[in-house]
């Protein structure tokens with residue numbers, strides 16, 4: 327008999343693409359799939375694009391600072407709880423799977439009041455605010471990093487790895503080169519400033535273009551609203567706000583990556599054995615989770631790290647040179663990652679509720 331599962335997660339792509347990875351692998355003969363997200367978040371477009379029923383609820387932003395909007399947002403969260411509860415009562419799912427982001431808090435609270443089991447997946451080493459609130463309501467917590475389990479109540483958390491979308495591994499270099507209109511003979515450097523872009527990385531890459539394009543053809547995924555029209559005809563340089571279906575082909579065509587320390591992106595590059603330079607989001611702009619992600623990858627020999635405060639044209643050049651010098655050793659180290667596919671492990675766990 328068909329069982330029902332509700333996915334939730336959003337705010338940025340990193341809270342959606344792992345859900346999509348899991349949804350893609352669930353057998354549609356076994357599961358009816360639903361999604362609860364916010365009204366305006368990136369999850370709406372990404373999920374509706376896949377033809378999954380999408381239910382939007384009110385949600386407040388969870389801020390770590392004092393703001394008058396915190397008051398109005400409390401009401402939005404309460405409204406979101408009531409909306410989520412009504413929807414869950416109607417759908418009657420066997421389980422809720424949550425990837426984090428502020429929209430998930432009302433959904434998880436609502437599920438708890440209806441005795442619906444909740445599984446949380448945490449992508450970072452330290453839990454985000456939403457998952458920190460939600461953890462007490464969760465039945466089980468899965469994590470991408472081994473180190474993350476210590477941040478959750480004992481016995482609840484299990485490190486299963488990052489659920490990387492299978493289509494990421496199915497890219498084609500030739501298709502990627504055609505899409506980019508690049509020459510097959512020259513190496514490709516892809517820059518991914520996180521799903522929402524990264525100003526300092528964007529500026530430094532653009533300033534360094536003359537030097538970078540001597541060696542590489544550069545693909546720049548620069549985030550919504552961050553393309554630079556003055557560079558649109560620059561030879562050997564392609565910029566996109568966000569690449570969706572073509573991303574696997576672009577990555578198949580890529581030799582080296584410069585990236586933010588967003589957990590899902592770096593696990594995708596690790597899975598593809600792509601040497602990467604991580605420029606994590608600073609402590610001033612975040613809780614420091616990307617710094618920990620980056621340090622963990624550096625310690626394991628999967629990546630080089632450059633702090634944003636140290637990032638300039640020269641340090642970028644030197645860091646890329648050292649990545650090229652260590653390419654073979656890094657790839658060999660990356661090949662030691664995970665004997666069992668995390669996605670398969672998560673799917674297996676979900677069948678407990680089937």
Ligand SMILES: CC(=O)N[C@H]1[C@@H](OP(=O)(O)OP(=O)(O)OC[C@H]2O[C@@H](n3ccc(=O)[nH]c3=O)[C@H](O)[C@@H]2O)O[C@H](CO)[C@@H](O)[C@@H]1O
Nearest residue numbers: 338339340343449520521522547568569573588589590591
């Ligand atoms: C600013 C911020 O708070 N960032 C957080 C957010 O990052 P962010 O949303 O940037 O998330 P990730 O880097 O983890 O994932 C981004 C996802 O978007 C995809 N993608 C990106 C660009 C593009 O053009 N096309 C595309 O498909 C990537 O392949 C990846 O699957 O969630 C991550 C996971 O909790 C955290 O580690 C980050 O700290």
